[in-house]
Amino acid sequence: MSDTTTGAMQQFGAPSSPQGGLGPRSGLVLLYADEHAGLPGGWALTQSPTVIGRDDAVDMCIPVQSVSRRHAEIRWEGSQWLLRDLGSRNGTLLDGQRVHESPLEAGQEVRVGDVLLKYVDKHAELYAGYQLSGQMYAGAERKCRDTSLLVGGYQMDRIASDVERIAPSTLSVMLLGESGTGKEVVARELHRMSGRRGTFCAVNCAAIPGQLLESELFGYKRGAFSGAQQNKPGLVQMAHNGTLLLDEIGDMPLEAQAKLLRVLQSKEVFPLGATAPEPVDVRIVCATHRDLWRLQRDGTFREDLFARLNEYQLRLPPLRDRKEDIFMLLHTFLARHGRPELVPSFQFMLGMLNYDWPYNVRELEAAVKRCVALVEGNRLDGEHLPPQVAEAMQEYGNRRSTDRVSMDSGPSGHYDRVSATPSSRNTVPDEQQLRDLLRTHAGNVAAVGRELGKARMQIHRWMKRYNIEVDDYRG
Numbered sequence: 171m172s173d174t175t176t177g178a179m180q181q182f183g184a185p186s187s188p189q190g191g192l193g194p195r196s197g198l199v200l201l202y203a204d205e206h207a208g209l210p211g212g213w214a215l216t217q218s219p220t221v222i223g224r225d226d227a228v229d230m231c232i233p234v235q236s237v238s239r240r241h242a243e244i245r246w247e248g249s250q251w252l253l254r255d256l257g258s259r260n261g262t263l264l265d266g267q268r269v270h271e272s273p274l275e276a277g278q279e280v281r282v283g284d285v286l287l288k289y290v291d292k293h294a295e296l297y298a299g300y301q302l303s304g305q306m307y308a309g310a311e312r313k314c315r316d317t318s319l320l321v322g323g324y325q326m327d328r329i330a331s332d333v334e335r336i337a338p339s340t341l342s343v344m345l346l347g348e349s350g351t352g353k354e355v356v357a358r359e360l361h362r363m364s365g366r367r368g369t370f371c372a373v374n375c376a377a378i379p380g381q382l383l384e385s386e387l388f389g390y391k392r393g394a395f396s397g398a399q400q401n402k403p404g405l406v407q408m409a410h411n412g413t414l415l416l417d418e419i420g421d422m423p424l425e426a427q428a429k430l431l432r433v434l435q436s437k438e439v440f441p442l443g444a445t446a447p448e449p450v451d452v453r454i455v456c457a458t459h460r461d462l463w464r465l466q467r468d469g470t471f472r473e474d475l476f477a478r479l480n481e482y483q484l485r486l487p488p489l490r491d492r493k494e495d496i497f498m499l500l501h502t503f504l505a506r507h508g509r510p511e512l513v514p515s516f517q518f519m520l521g522m523l524n525y526d527w528p529y530n531v532r533e534l535e536a537a538v539k540r541c542v543a544l545v546e547g548n549r550l551d552g553e554h555l556p557p558q559v560a561e562a563m564q565e566y567g568n569r570r571s572t573d574r575v576s577m578d579s580g581p582s583g584h585y586d587r588v589s590a591t592p593s594s595r596n597t598v599p600d601e602q603q604l605r606d607l608l609r610t611h612a613g614n615v616a617a618v619g620r621e622l623g624k625a626r627m628q629i630h631r632w633m634k635r636y637n638i639e640v641d642d643y644r645g
Contacts, residue, residue, distance in 0.1 A: 196251060197294025198222075198230070200302060201279065201286040201493050202519045205234050210307040211323055211494065212290075212297035219245035221256070222282060236260055236283030244274070251289075253280065260284070265625045266524060266566045277491065277627055279523070284516055286523055288493065297324045302497045316363060319355055321502050322495035325487055329356070332484060337363035342434065342479050345457040347486030349641050350532030353457035354415060356484065360455055361413035368412025368452075371405045376421035384426050384442065388433075391443035398443065406439045406450055413453045419479070420460030420471060427472045430454075434478045454479065459641040489527040489534060490630060496522055499531065503538035512545065517552035524566055525559040526626050528615065528640065562616070601636040604629075605643075613643035 197214040200206065213230045221228040225239040232241075238258035244251050254271040255262035263281035264272050274280075276291040290297065299310025300323030306312065313331035314320075320330040336343065337360050345353040354372060361370040378386055389404030405414060416422070422430070433439055434454065438447035456479050465471035489496070497519065504512050514522075527533050537556045545554050555563070599607065599622065611617040615633075619626045633640060 194292035194296075195294050196274075196289070196291050197297075198280060198287040199290055199294065199297045199494050201288055201523050202302065202497055202516075203232075203234050203285040204516055206302045206497075208233070209301065210298045211300040211302070212294050214294040214298065215244060215251065219243040223256075232282065232285055234283060234285050237285055238283070241282045250274065253289075258282070263567070265627055268567070275631065277631060279493075279627070286520065293324070297494070300324050300327065300494075302494070304498050319359055320352070321499050322492060323498070324494075325492045326495060329484060329486065330359070333359050334363055336360075336482050338365060339482075340453065341481040342454045342456070344462075344480045344483045345455065345486065346459075346483065347457075348459050348488050348530055348639065350530030351486040351488055352531050353486060354417065356486065357413065357415040357455045357457065361453075364413065364453065366412050366453060368410050369408065370413050370415070371409040372415035372417060373405050374417045375426075376418035380423040380426070383423065384429065387426060388429055388439050389441040391441055393443060395442070401441075404439065404441060406433055406452055407441075407448065409452045410450050411452075413455060416454065416456040418458055418460070419456040420458040420462055420465055424470070424472065427475050431472065431475045431478060434475075459639055461637070461639055461642070489530040490627070493523050496534065499534055500538060503535050504542065506535075507539055507542045509542045509545075511548050512541070512550055513548060514550040515552065518550040518554060520566075521552060521555040521559045521563045525562045526615065526630070528613075528644075599632065601638070604632055604636060605638060608633075608638070608640065608643040611643075613640050615640060 195214040195216070197212055199212040200209055203209060209232070213232075217229065220230055220243060221240055222230045222232060222237075222242045222244070223240040224231065224233050224235070224237040226233075228240060238256070238260065240256050241258040242253060242255050242262045244253055246252075251274045252271060253262065253264060253269065253274050255269065260283045261268045263269065264274075265278050266281075274289045276289060278289050280287045280289060299307050301307050302323075304321075304323075312327050314327055314334050316330075316334050318326075318330040318333070320326045320333070333356060343357075343360060345356055347353055357372070358370055373383075373386060375383060385402070385404065387404045387406055389402050389407055390398055392398055392400050416430075429440070433450065433452070436447070437450060439450045440447045462471055462476055466473050466476060497514075500514060500522065501510070504510050522534075522537075537559065540556055541550060541554055552560075552563075604618075607618045607621060608615075611621075615626050615629045619629045622629070632638075
């Protein structure tokens with residue numbers, strides 16, 4: 171391997187597999203290391219095998235003391251990358267379980283020494299430029315030129331760049347993603363960057379009863395009904411020359427959908443009790459965690475309205491799919507809530523990164539607020555982890571994932587193969603079985619994983635394959 175492809179940051183343009191052509195490449199993304207300041211955000215795989223270690227001469231150099239000089243290797247075999255421990259003193263873990271050799275799946279978390287990483291099957295070369303601190307590595311530049319409230323590395327920078335590009339347009343924007351992923355923050359950024367002179371207004375369509383939602387949106391005239399003592403402008407009118415966020419639009423009643431379609435088509439609003447329409451110029455941004463395609467098939471969401479709203483679409487990833495941002499988000503929230511001096515220990519970060527954050531960034535901020543209120547001193551340790559995070563750590567190191575070759579270290583220090591039970595070996599539920607389990611456990615992914623004998627992250631991968639939204643089964 172030449173000097174240009176050794177060390178911390180691999181050169182761009184190499185194949186994602188030894189057999190493939192040029193294009194997005196597989197690799198490892200940094201989630202956390204105490205000595206992260208000098209590290210890139212990721213390493214792309216450029217050859218097979220790729221040796222990982224702290225020695226300068228290895229292919230993927232991670233100069234951290236807890237990493238062995240030649241710690242592990244990743245090699246291409248058949249049609250997949252395999253991770254193999256090279257007899258390291260601290261072991262190699264995959265999804266919290268010590269392994270000798272195992273195939274890699276996208277999203278799996280790898281630990282070498284006290285360095286936490288995740289495997290990605292594409293764009294590892296793009297992650298490399300984003301350090302955990304928010305600084306850029308080796309001359310890389312952020313795609314979004316404006317200062318953005320969207321905190322994170324490669325994935326959030328790409329979204330912020332899209333927002334920056336489309337904000338000045340008149341396109342209606344549809345924001346998709348689970349609850350707590352930051353859809354309202356994106357909507358506010360769209361308004362801020364748009365240059366529109368009017369105000370930003372927001373309404374949660376699921377929080378207002380159907381009979382009241384129309385008057386909230388479209389307003390009414392004096393005398394329109396009993397108790398209407400004066401004219402009341404709706405949110406559509408209040409957002410004139412500005413931006414209106416319709417959150418959870420999948421819960422909007424059909425009658426209100428028809429009136430919203432009129433606003434979009436004719437740029438006018440017809441308040442209840444009015445004798446003539448009133449012109450309005452408003453940029454509509456809608457957000458939902460619901461499957462609007464399924465709602466259209468079921469006849470509960472208008473296809474013509476969907477076409478008008480879906481002029482540009484942005485999908486926000488759940489926090490479990492962008493754990494490389496947790497360290498930066500942690501510091502952002504500590505500063506926001508008055509304790510910027512708090513420093514997380516490795517054990518604290520290990521717990522925060524092991525947890526799946528089912529309620530996403532909103533849940534993470536709530537956890538940080540708890541720490542701010544309860545922690546004495548200036549260090550966050552394992553004892554300060556929120557209860558749900560500490561509970562998830564009880565499984566760490568004890569997982570038995572039966573859909574891969576897993577090796578555990580026995581008392582003698584030798585590796586012994588973990589045997590799977592016949593009922594769980596190679597079990598892959600079909601879509602209906604997985605939906606039934608999620609319904610039975612009210613969307614508790616960890617409980618579904620325990621029933622199937624699988625890691626939580628495997629359940630999330632199956633949900634992604636079947637396009638299942640976990641929020642549909644909660645609450």
